[in-house]
Amino acid sequence: MVKIILKKLGEIPEKFEEEILNIIKECYEKLPHNLEVLEVLLFEKISFMRSFYSKEREIIGVKMEDFEESFIAIHEAWRGIPRIAICLEKMEKIPKIIQLAALRHEVGHSILHGSIEYYIFPVTKKLAEFSKKFNLSKKYVLNLIHLISMAVKDFEVTKFLLKGGYAEEQIAYSEYLIKPSEEDLIAWQLSKTNFANTILCLAGRLKDLACLIALQPLLENQRIEKMIKKGLYYIPHEIFEKMMKFTNKLPQLMKGDTFQSFIAVTDAFIEEFL
Structure with a gap:
C-alpha cells in the first residue's frame, strides 16, 4: 500500500479532498507499481500554488521556466519522492472526465517517473x-x-x-x-x-x-x-x-x-x- 502524505494550503472542502484521494488510491490498486510513498499537495487557489512553487524553485535551484503553471495538475520529484499538486480553483473550471484523466495521468507519472533522476536529462x-x-x-x-x-x-x-x-x-x-x-x-x-x-x-x-x-x-x-x-x-x-x-x-x-x-x-x- 502506498503511504500518502497529504498537505493542504488554503480551505479545501472535505468532499474534494476525499474524491482526490479515492481516485489516487484506486489507480494504485489497479496499476502495477512498486511505489511506497506519495506526497499530495492540495491548493485552494492558483495564487497559492504559484507562490508555493516559486519558493520551491528558488530553494531547490530549478533553473527552467515555470511551464507547468497552466497545467491542470502537476507531478514532480524535486525533493526525491513523487509529489502531485492539485489546485481546487483549476479543477472547478474543467469537466469531470478531464479532472479524472488529469489526476490519473499524474499518478502514472508517480509510478513511471517518481524519482529525481527523471528530472535530470x-x-x-x-x-x-x-x-x-x-x-x-x-x-x-x-x-x-x-x-x-x-x-x-x-x-x-x-x-x-x-x-x-x-x-x-x-x-x-x-x-x-x-x-x-x-x-x-x-x-x-x-x-x-x-x-x-x-x-x-x-x-x-x-x-x-x-x-x-x-x-x-x-x-x-x-x-x-x-x-x-x-x-x-x-x-x-x-x-x-x-x-x-x-x-x-x-x-x-x-x-x-x-x-x-x-x-x-x-x-x-x-x-x-x-
Missing part, C-alpha cells in the same frame, strides 16, 4: 551543436530539455494508462489538451519572428502531441491528424507539415527507456527543424 550532441550555432543561453537549453523531456514522459504515461484500462478518459484528455490555450497563441505571436523562440514554442506543444500520438492504434491516423490540425491551426502550413512529420515519428523514436527515448526525440526534433 543530458545535453545531447545535436542539442550542443544547435546551442553553439545560435549562441543560445544555458537557460534556453534547459527550457528546451525540459519541454522535450515532458513530451517523452507524457507519451510513456499515456501508453501506460491505456494498458491499465483508462482509454476513454485519456482520449478525452488528449482532445482537451490539443486545443491551443491563450498562452500558446500569445507565445506564438511573440516568438514567430525569432527562430530560436519559435523552436521553443513548438517544443512546448510536443507534450500535447505526444499524448495524442500515443493513442495509436486506438485512434485512427485520420482522426488524430484532424485533431492536430485543429490544435495547431495558428501555425503556418510549412511548419505544421514539419510538426506532423516529426509527430508521426514519435512511436518509432520511443523504443528505449526514458533517457534513450529523450536522446532520440531531442536529436530528431533538432534535425527536423534545423
